[in-house]
Amino acid sequence: GENVEQHPSTLSVQEGDSAVIKCTYSDSASNYFPWYKQELGKRPQLIIDIRSNVGEKKDQRIAVTLNKTAKHFSLHITETQPEDSAVYFCAASIKVTDFGNEKLTFGTGTRLTIIP
């Protein structure tokens, strides 16, 4: 099955600086890569996703890049703010049947702390 590795497990950055979280996946058939943010005591929520036919996607201060050859993808947060403090999870999904990508495999998470 798919294996997703995520680094670093913890990350502290000064407010206003950039943060980068990296993930690698094992199955070259994976074709969907979302990122979820989980604030303390809350449910995970999607912040951005990318499909394998795209190399980069941006949404305001957040961007995700994908390198299919190397099988890795990264989350970039620029101009970090205190409200960016949370745990971030990457994930990879492989199409199992005609229905869609049913098996989403998550990384182990990165705890991001923004230092004021």
Next chain:
Amino acid sequence: NAGVTQTPKFQVLKTGQSMTLQCAQDMNHEYMSWYRQDPGMGLRLIHYSVGAGITDQGEVPNGYNVSRSTTEDFPLRLLSAAPSQTSVYFCASSFWGADTGELFFGEGSRLTVL
């Protein structure tokens, strides 16, 4: 819309007891799934369903049963609880599988097995 609703939010069980975690969604999502979240291990898929009457195993299915009799409901049953099943459980749903977009999570159910 209420979104994805899980009950109970907290539960304490003794080893060997059985229980059911309830999950309901009102977004007419075909896809529903159960994950468990443990410190340092991320979210691991237990079981999933792509429609009423259709279920399949995820990464960590042992000790859990599911059924999907309606589009709205996807209960998770613990047959004989073990301390290793102490975890936070999340139910999540989406349209036509994860590739079509966002997984909507419930608020989570914290289970402690003594």
